[in-house]
Structure formats: structure tokens, C-alpha cells
Amino acid sequence: MKASNQKLKLIAAIIIIAVVAISIYFVLGMKQNARMETNLDEYMPKEHPAFVYSDQAEEWFNIKDGILIAIENQEGIYNPQSLQKIKDITKQLQDMEEFEDNDVTSLYSADNITGSEYGMEVEVFYKKVPKSNEKLNTLRENVRTNDMVYERLISTDETVALIVAGMNDSTFTEDFYHEILQFAKSFEGDGDKIYVAGRPIVEGTMGLLGPADMKRMVPIVLVVIAIVLFLLLRSVRATSATLFTVFVSTIWAFGLMSVLGVPIYSVSTMIPVMLIAIGVAYGIYFYNHLNQFYVSNPQTKRKEAVKHTLKILWKPLIMAAFTTMIGFISLLTSQVYPIKYFGVFTAFGIFTAFILALIFLPAAVILFGYKPKQSSKKDKNSLGFNERLKQFTDRLLKNKKTVYITVIVIVIISIVGIQKVWINSSFLDKFEKDSDIVLTDAFVNSKFGGTSTLNVILESNDANAFKQPENLCLIDQMQSETEQLQKVGNSFSLADYLKRMNKVMNADKDEFYTIPDNSNLIAQYLLLYEMSGDPENLTKVVNYDYNKINVTFQLKGDDSKTINDALNVIKGFEDKFKQQGIEVNYAGSGYKALVFTDLILEGQIWSILMSLGLVLILLSLMFRSIKAGLIGSLPIIITAIISFGVMGLLNIPLSTTTALLSSIAIGIGIDYAIHFIQHYRMNLNNNKGALQAMYATMAQTGKAILFNAIVVIAGFLVLLFSVFPPNRTLGALVSMNMFTSLLGTLSIMMILLFTNKVFLNKNTSDK
Numbered sequence: 001m002k003a004s005n006q007k008l009k010l011i012a013a014i015i016i017i018a019v020v021a022i023s024i025y026f027v028l029g030m031k032q033n034a035r036m037e038t039n040l041d042e043y044m045p046k047e048h049p050a051f052v053y054s055d056q057a058e059e060w061f062n063i064k065d066g067i068l069i070a071i072e073n074q075e076g077i078y079n080p081q082s083l084q085k086i087k088d089i090t091k092q093l094q095d096m097e098e099f100e101d102n103d104v105t106s107l108y109s110a111d112n113i114t115g116s117e118y119g120m121e122v123e124v125f126y127k128k129v130p131k132s133n134e135k136l137n138t139l140r141e142n143v144r145t146n147d148m149v150y151e152r153l154i155s156t157d158e159t160v161a162l163i164v165a166g167m168n169d170s171t172f173t174e175d176f177y178h179e180i181l182q183f184a185k186s187f188e189g190d191g192d193k194i195y196v197a198g199r200p201i202v203e204g205t206m207g208l209l210g211p212a213d214m215k216r217m218v219p220i221v222l223v224v225i226a227i228v229l230f231l232l233l234r235s236v237r238a239t240s241a242t243l244f245t246v247f248v249s250t251i252w253a254f255g256l257m258s259v260l261g262v263p264i265y266s267v268s269t270m271i272p273v274m275l276i277a278i279g280v281a282y283g284i285y286f287y288n289h290l291n292q293f294y295v296s297n298p299q300t301k302r303k304e305a306v307k308h309t310l311k312i313l314w315k316p317l318i319m320a321a322f323t324t325m326i327g328f329i330s331l332l333t334s335q336v337y338p339i340k341y342f343g344v345f346t347a348f349g350i351f352t353a354f355i356l357a358l359i360f361l362p363a364a365v366i367l368f369g370y371k372p373k374q375s376s377k378k379d380k381n382s383l384g385f386n387e388r389l390k391q392f393t394d395r396l397l398k399n400k401k402t403v404y405i406t407v408i409v410i411v412i413i414s415i416v417g418i419q420k421v422w423i424n425s426s427f428l429d430k431f432e433k434d435s436d437i438v439l440t441d442a443f444v445n446s447k448f449g450g451t452s453t454l455n456v457i458l459e460s461n462d463a464n465a466f467k468q469p470e471n472l473c474l475i476d477q478m479q480s481e482t483e484q485l486q487k488v489g490n491s492f493s494l495a496d497y498l499k500r501m502n503k504v505m506n507a508d509k510d511e512f513y514t515i516p517d518n519s520n521l522i523a524q525y526l527l528l529y530e531m532s533g534d535p536e537n538l539t540k541v542v543n544y545d546y547n548k549i550n551v552t553f554q555l556k557g558d559d560s561k562t563i564n565d566a567l568n569v570i571k572g573f574e575d576k577f578k579q580q581g582i583e584v585n586y587a588g589s590g591y592k593a594l595v596f597t598d599l600i601l602e603g604q605i606w607s608i609l610m611s612l613g614l615v616l617i618l619l620s621l622m623f624r625s626i627k628a629g630l631i632g633s634l635p636i637i638i639t640a641i642i643s644f645g646v647m648g649l650l651n652i653p654l655s656t657t658t659a660l661l662s663s664i665a666i667g668i669g670i671d672y673a674i675h676f677i678q679h680y681r682m683n684l685n686n687n688k689g690a691l692q693a694m695y696a697t698m699a700q701t702g703k704a705i706l707f708n709a710i711v712v713i714a715g716f717l718v719l720l721f722s723v724f725p726p727n728r729t730l731g732a733l734v735s736m737n738m739f740t741s742l743l744g745t746l747s748i749m750m751i752l753l754f755t756n757k758v759f760l761n762k763n764t765s766d767k
Contacts, residue, residue, distance in 0.1 A: 008303060012363035019360055023248050026255020034254065036174070036207045037263035037338075043596065045335045050586075050595040057457045057587035061540050061550040064103060064166030065589050068451060069184050070195040070444050072160045078136045081190045083107075084129045086161050089187060093165045098176060102536050103166035107153050111537060112146060113497075113529070115504035120528040125149070145508065148500050151490060155447040162448055167200060177204030197437075197444045197451050199589055202427055205437045206266050213723045214269040221276050221718040222247070228714045229280060232707045233287050235371060241364040242283030245356040246276045253349035257341070265338035266430065267657055270719070270727060274346050277715025278324065278668055279353030281708045282317060285675065286361050288704045289313055290370060302369060306362045314358065316678040319622050320671040321354035323615050327667020330611035331660070334603025336596065342660065350667075386699040393698050393750070400751045407748055411638060414645025421644055424653035425597040426559035430724050449489025449554030454566055455588035456551040460581055463545045466494060467522050471580055472515045474573065475551060482553060482569045487562045493551040494541045501525040555590060563594045601654060608640060611666045619670075623677060631752045632673040635744030636666045639737050646736065657726035664734050668712060669741030672705045676745055680753060694754055702746055709742040 037043075044051050057063060069089060073082045090106045093099050112125050125143065130136050143154050153162050177200075184196045222243060229239045250272045257264065290309045294300065300308075328350065331343025396403060431438050441451050458466070458475070465471055472495050479491040499513050502525065506512035516522050529538070542549045553570075555562050567586070574584045612633065620629030643661055652658065679701040683693035716738070719731025 005303070008366055012366040015359055015363040016367065019248060019356065023251050023255075026251050026258070029255050029258040030251075033258040033261065035263050036210055037265050042263075043265065043336060043338050044592055045337065045599070048335060048595070048599070051592060053457075053585055054455075054587035054592050057455065057550070057585070060457075060543060060548060061455075062103070062166075063455055063540075063550065063552075063588055064168060065199040065453075066164040066166045067180060067196065067200050068198040068444055069163040069165070070160050070197070070447065071163075071187070072193045072195065073191050074159055075191060076158055077154065077161045078140050078158065080129050080131050080136075082161065082192055083126070083139075085187045085192060086163065087126075087129060089163055089184070092183070093163070098167050098172070099165050104163070105153070105165075106163040107143070107149065107161055110149050110153060112142060113148070113500050113504055115506075115508065120501065120505060120525070120532050122529060122532040146500070147513070148492075148496055152449060152492075157447075160447045162444070172200045172203065174204065174207055177201070177207070195440045195443055197440045199427075199452075202437060202441075206427070206430065209431075209723055210264070210266050210269045213727070214272060217269075217718060217722060218250075218272045218276070220721055221273050221715055224718050225276060225280055225711055225715050228711050229284075232284065232710065233291075235287065237364070237368055237370060238283070238287040241361055242280055242287070243276075245283060245360055246279035246353055248356060248360075249279050249349045249353040250275045252352045253345045256348060257345055262341055262345070265341065266724070267338045267342050267660070268345070270657075270660075270730070271342065271346055271349065273715065273719055273731075274664070275349040275353060277712050277718075278350060279357075280711050280715070281668075281671060282321070282354055282357030283361060284708050284711060285313060285317065285704055286357055287370075288707065290365070292700070294370070302366055305370075306365050310358065310362060315622075316675050317354065317357065319618065319674045319678075321350060323618055323670040323674060324667040325350050326614045326618070327611045327664065327670070330607040330614070330666075331603070333606035333610055335599045336603060339600070339603060339660065386703075389698040389702055390695050392746075393694055396747055396751055397754060400755065403747055403751060407638065411641055413649075414642045417645030417648035418641070420648035420651070422651075422653050423560050423597040423601055424655050425563065425593040426557070426655075427593070428558055429653075429655070430657075430726055432723070432725060445489070445556040449491075450487070450556040452555040452558040452562075452590050453588050454553045454555055454563060454590040455586065456553065456570055457585045457587050458549045458551065458577065459583045459585065460547045462581060463547050464519075464523075465580075465582065466542055466546045466549045467519050467526070469515055469517050469519060469522065471582065472498060472522070474576055474580065475549070476515055478570060478573045479551065479553075481572075482566055485565055485569065487556045488566050489554040489556055491551060491553045492541070494538070494549055497529070497538070497541065498522060498525060501529060550587075552588075553590075558590065558593060560594055560597050563590050567591075567594070597655075604654065608666070612637065612640075615666060615670050619674070619677075622674075623681065627756060628677060628753075631749055631756065632670070632677050634752065635673055635741050635749050636669040638744050638748070639665050639669050639740045642740055643733060643737050646733070652729055652733070655726055657724075657730050658733065661730065661733055661737070665737040665741065668734075668738060669744075671708070672741055672745040673749060675701050675705060676749070677753065690754060690757065694750065698746070698750070705742065705745060709738050712738050 046052070046055075071077065071082055071085055071089075073079065077083075086106050087108045090104055090108045093104045094101045094109075107125055110125060111122050114121050114123070126139055130139055140158070143150055150156075153164075154160070155162075181196055181201075184194050188194045226239060226243055229242060230236070233239055233242075253271055253275060254264075257268075286309060289312055290305055293305050293308050297305070325347040328343040328347040331339050334340055334343075428438055428441055444451050456478075460466070460471075466475075475493055476495040476499070479493060479495065482488050483491055495515060498515055502516050503509065503513045505525070516525065526538070529535075540550065553566055555566060570584070577584050615636070616629050616633045618629075619632040620626045623629065623632070643665055646652070647654070647658065647661075676697060680693055680697040683696045684690065686693075713735045716731045716734040719734075720728050722728050722731070
């Protein structure tokens with residue numbers, strides 16, 4: 001017997017050593033390979049037709065997301081010091097290997113198309129910084145009369161100048177993010193204030209805050225859950241062992257990501273909180289049943305206690321773990337990479353926590369022992385709590401109609417709220433409203449056309465189609481009508497070039513700021529420009545054959561509503577273009593963000609349907625009853641409906657973060673139903689009557705479910721400390737969902753199990 005115990009302890013020690021060794025391996029892998037993905041384009045499926053076309057269009061017209069550097073001087077931008085800074089910033093940006101010369105646009109580098117007695121001239125606004133008032137006033141007047149620059153590179157109040165530096169996403173790194181911010185800020189002073197905005201800066205800020213947020217959140221959630229666990233389990237050993245398993249599951253999840261070369265996305269930073277909050281459930285159930293057995297059998301040996309606990313728990317734990325994993329694996333239906341990877345690696349982490357609960361926790365008990373909670377006072381408290389649960393059960397069963405009506409009313413209200421749920425594609429909304437990145441973006445938007453862009457690509461099979469006046473006039477009309485929208489700042493296309501050329505070639509008369517009505521004249525203007533200016537500038541708006549054209553709209557917001565409002569106006573011209581043999585397509589980061597949100601919604605719908613379907617099938621197979629499967633699924637169905645209803649009623653949008661909500665709710669919430677139904681059936685099989693079996697189940701499993709819910713809710717409430725508002729929203733919603741699932745399991749599901757006589761057979765009767 002002693003040899004057998006020694007052998008068992010040796011096996012337990014080997015298990016613990018193996019777990020530690022694997023954890024060390026994954027930690028080393030994370031140090032070598034872990035990286036944060038900040039390129040928002042990498043969040044999107046490359047094979048999707050919309051993204052394939054957009055990428056192609058970006059190559060045609062050299063469409064790049066720009067870093068925007070704004071120089072503000074409240075006394076006016078037309079002073080030698082500020083103009084010198086514009087020149088210096090422009091030239092130094094052009095010297096950086098991350099930028100092409102032609103991709104840096106400012107008042108210093110922009111073309112000034114003018115007319116003269118010799119024809120058309122294309123020059124820069126200044127080469128040497130003007131010093132005298134006369135030259136400064138001349139520069140000011142040249143800008144004011146040039147619609148291609150005024151309000152685009154110089155604000156209407158003439159206090160802010162903008163420098164736009166387009167760059168490839170692949171060249172933007174975390175180091176360069178810090179470098180460009182430091183570079184820009186070095187020009188502050190002498191009355192000038194510098195602002196840096198643009199999508200690459202948003203990406204860089206997210207890449208900086210994401211890991212920092214994760215490092216801050218993990219210790220907080222560990223401390224919070226450690227306190228709650230200790231208060232519930234009343235055991236340092238049980239608390240420590242349970243926390244160790246969830247901490248290891250987090251290390252293994254991120255370690256596997258590193259080994260497989262999968263980057264950390266912004267949403268991935270929530271995986272530790274998820275795993276720690278979810279994984280502790282297995283430890284709670286294990287130690288709760290272990291303690292109950294020890295209390296009933298105080299002289300039992302460790303081996304027998306562990307064996308009994310595993311015998312009782314293995315089946316419901318397996319089902320709970322796999323149904324939870326299904327909730328997250330269902331996220332594979334999404335085409336959005338961060339959500340896919342979040343689902344897969346969270347599921348892997350849950351599987352790890354489950355395996356560790358079955359092997360590591362028993363090994364810890366065998367090796368280090370376990371002291372059960374035993375106290376006459378606590379026993380009395382426990383009996384009092386059980387009595388309250390019994391009274392709670394009786395009250396619900398006597399008032400089941402009231403429960404049904406209440407649930408129906410809440411569901412109806414929630415369905416009304418669901419109609420108001422909207423999708424938000426904004427990446428800026430991931431930050432605090434008063435954060436530097438958001439305030440800077442708002443400032444630049446208030447002074448210029450907008451920091452977000454939408455590109456409309458027009459294509460014709462006919463060469464020189466966009467030298468025809470009727471087509472160019474239609475483009476100009478589309479631009480004008482779209483610019484009427486409040487959040488559309490301005491637009492730019494070949495039409496703007498031609499209107500400027502026509503004006504300067506007609507003595508700068510405003511009435512000639514129109515599209516020429518003769519295709520030969522248009523061709524002549526374009527030829528003059530190519531001879532006088534930089535032909536590469538035209539390649540950003542039209543191709544060599546003049547049958548593909550790029551129209552860029554600047555938007556004062558990157559959210560779905562702003563983009564959709566612009567698209568609604570633009571799409572109103574599709575039939576008119578079609579009559580001209582012109583096809584309308586869309587490209588650029590703004591449009592891709594919109595498609596991105598549609599994919600989120602589509603993936604969310606499929607995820608809910610798949611996870612609910614699989615959970616229903618598994619429950620029905622596990623309990624060999626379709627009725628039991630339907631009843632067990634009801635709490636999570638109601639929870640999902642209430643969750644989205646609350647989102648709609650509180651104007652909470654569906655985003656890459658909140659899109660995880662249903663899978664989390666289904667994955668975690670179903671655990672309660674599985675444990676409750678399993679133990680109710682076991683109590684019935686022990687020849688207890690239906691009512692007595694329900695009392696026993698509420699006293700045993702109901703208590704464990706309550707403890708589990710308290711820990712999970714406490715864990716997810718930690719997300720309220722996140723620096724990202726969507727993470728805080730998710731934490732609050734998941735906590736609400738867990739509370740809803742708890743109530744649903746211990747009320748409506750309990751009533752339906754009892755009143756429908758599920759599992760009741762001839763050997764059991766209601767006593």
C-alpha cells in the first residue's frame with residue numbers, strides 16, 4: 001500500500017514537472033516570436049473580392065494611407081519660421097527611406113498651376129522661404145486662389161498647414177512610429193504647435209497600448225480572482241493550484257500562437273482575462289465536490305477522495321469544456337482574422353485549463369494534500385444557505401406563471417432593442433474620447449477635409465473615356481453632391497485638375513472654373529500639363545489610357561455611418577455611369593473598413609447559429625433527450641437575446657470586440673445548464689423524488705454554479721479597468737450575461753426540468 005502511494009506521488013510529481021517544463025518552453029517561444037499586429041489591413045481576409053480589388057486599385061493609383069503632420073500657428077501660418085518648418089519637414093520626410101518623394105505633399109512641394117502669356121506653367125509655391133511682407137502676401141494670395149491647395153493643405157482660417165506623407169503599410173513599424181512622433185514634435189516652438197494623425201498613427205498607438213493594457217490587466221484579474229476564490233474555497237492550496245492552472249493555460253495559448261507565428265491582435269489582448277475568468281470554473285467544481293466528499297468522509301485517503309471526485313465530475317466537465325470550446329470555435333465562421341484566431345486560441349486555452357483540472361489539480365492534491373473546510377459555524381451557515389435555496393425553489397415552482405410572463409416580457413423588449421443594433425467600423429472608437437490620438441484626429445478634421453478616405457474607382461473599356469466632357473462633368477457632379485454631406489470634407493479627381501487648368505488658361509476668371517466642353521481642349525490641357533509639370537501626379541488620379549480613374553473623398557470620420565452616407569450618394573450615380581459604359585467600384589482603407597464590419601455581422605450570425613446548433617445536439621446526445629437539450633439551451637438563448645437587446649437599447653455598437661459577446665455567453669453560460677441537468681439526473685437515479693432531487697441539486701450544484709458565476713463575473717468586471725472603451729463594454733456585457741445565464745439556469749430552466757418531468761421514470765415519483 002505504501003509502495004502504491006509512493007508510486008502515485010511520483011506520477012503526480014512527474015505531471016507537475018512536465019507542466020512547468022512545457023510552460024517554460026512556451027515562455028521562451030513568446031520572448032523570441034511574439035509580436036503585436038498593428039497593420040489594420042492584416043485584420044482583413046486577403047482573398048475576399050472587395051479586398052482583392054482594393055489592393056489592385058491601390059497599385060494602379062499608388063493609393064496609400066497617409067501620416068498627417070499639421071503645423072498650427074494661431075497668429076497665422078504665413079510667417080518665415082512656420083514656412084521654413086514646412087519646407088524642412090517636407091524635405092526630411094522625402095529623405096526617409098519609408099517615403100517616396102512624390103508621396104510627400106505640402107505647400108512646399110505641391111504644384112501651383114498657373115497661366116501666362118506663354119501658356120500653362122506648373123511651379124511650386126515657393127523654393128526659398130519668403131521673408132518680406134510683400135512676398136508673404138503674394139504667397140497667401142496664390143494659395144487662396146488655388147482650389148487644389150486651399151482648404152486641402154492650408155486651413156480656411158490660415159492658421160494651420162498640413163503635410164501628407166503616404167507610406168506603404170509594410171514599412172510602418174513600432175520603431176518608426178516612435179521615430180516619426182519624435183521627429184514631428186521636434187519642430188514645436190516659436191508659436192508653432194505640431195499635430196500628428198492618420199491611420200498609421202492610429203495603428204501605432206494601438207500597437208503601443210495593446211500590450212501595455214494586457215500587462216496591466218493580467219495582474220489585476222489574478223489578484224481579484226485570487227481574493228474571490230479564497231473567500232469561496234477557504235483554502236490557500238486550492239486557490240493557488242486553481243490560479244496556477246489558468247495562468248498556465250494563458251501561457252500555453254500565447255506560446256502556441258508564437259510557435260505558429262500568429263501575431264497578437266488588439267482583441268487578442270483579452271485572451272488572458274477570458275482564460276483566467278473562465279478556467280477557474282473547473283477548479284471551483286473540482287474543489288467543491290472534493291470538499292463535499294471530505295466533509296462526508298473525513299477519514300478518507302487522498303487517493304479515494306480524488307478518485308471519487310473525478311468519477312463524479314469527469315463527464316460534466318468534459319461536456320462543459322467542449323461546449324465552451326464550441327462557443328469560441330464557432331468564431332471560425334468569421335472571415336475576420338483577429339476573431340478567428342481569438343476563437344481558436346481561447347478554445348485551446350480552455351482545453352488546456354480543462355486538462356490541467358483533470359490531471360494537475362488531482363496531482364497537487366496527491367502531492368501536497370488538501371484541508372477541507374470544516375467548521376460548525378460554517379456548517380450552520382451552509383445549512384441555512386441550503387434552506388434558503390429550498391425556499392427559493394418552492395417560491396419559483398409556485399409562481400412559475402409569473403416567471404414565464406416575466407421572461408416573455410423581457411424577451412419582447414430585448415427583440416425590440418435588437419432592431420436598433422448597429423455596426424461600427426471605427427478604429428478610433430477603440431480609444432478614449434479625450435485621448436491624444438482622438439483629440440488630434442478631431443482637430444485635423446476640423447481644419448481640413450478629413451483624416452479618413454474613400455476611393456471610388458471608375459472603369460471603362462474605351463480608351464480616353466475620361467477625356468470626354470460628359471464623363472468628367474458627371475464625376476464633378478458626383479463630387480459636388482457628395483461633398484454636401486456634413487462629414488464629407490472634400491474630394492479630388494482628374495476633374496479638379498481640369499477645372500483649375502481651364503480657369504488659369506482663361507485669365508483666372510471664376511466662370512471658367514468648370515470642365516471644358518470640348519474633348520480636344522481637354523486633351524490639349526493634359527498635354528500642356530505633362531510638358532510643364534510632373535506627369536507622375538496624374539497617375540494618382542488616372543491611368544495612362546485614360547479609361548480608369550480614381551476619385552478620392554476625404555471623410556471626417558472612420559465609422560460605418562459616415563462611410564455609408566457617402567456611399568449612398570455615390571451609388572445614386574451608378575446607373576448614370578453605367579449608361580456611359582462606366583463601371584463603379586470602391587477601394588481604399590475606408591471602404592475596406594466598411595466591408596470589414598459587414599463580415600463581422602455575417603460571422604456573428606453564423607457563429608450564433610453554429611454554436612447554438614452544436615450545443616443543442618451535444619446536450620441532446622449527452623442526456624439522450626431532445627427535450628432536455630432544448631431546455632438546457634434555453635438559458636443561453638434568452639441570454640443572447642437579452643444581450644443584443646441591451647446593446648440596441650443602450651446604443652452599444654457591434655464591433656470587432658463586442659462581436660465576441662454571443663460566443664462567450666454561449667460558451668460559458670452552457671456550463672451552468674450541463675452541471676445542473678447532470679446532477680439533477682443523478683439525484684433522480686438515486687431514487688429521490690423529483691422535488692427532493694431538485695432540492696438536492698440546488699443545494700449541491702446550484703451552490704457551485706453560484707460560486708462559479710461570482711468568480712467569472714468578478715474576472716470580467718476587471719475589463720472595466722482596460723484603456724480601451726470596447727473592452728470595458730465587453731466586460732460589463734459579459735458580466736451581465738453570466739448573471740442572466742445564472743438566473744436563467746436556476747429559474748426558468750429549473751422550472752421546465754421539473755414541470756416537464758424530464759428524466760422522471762417509473763422508479764422515481766414526486767414525494
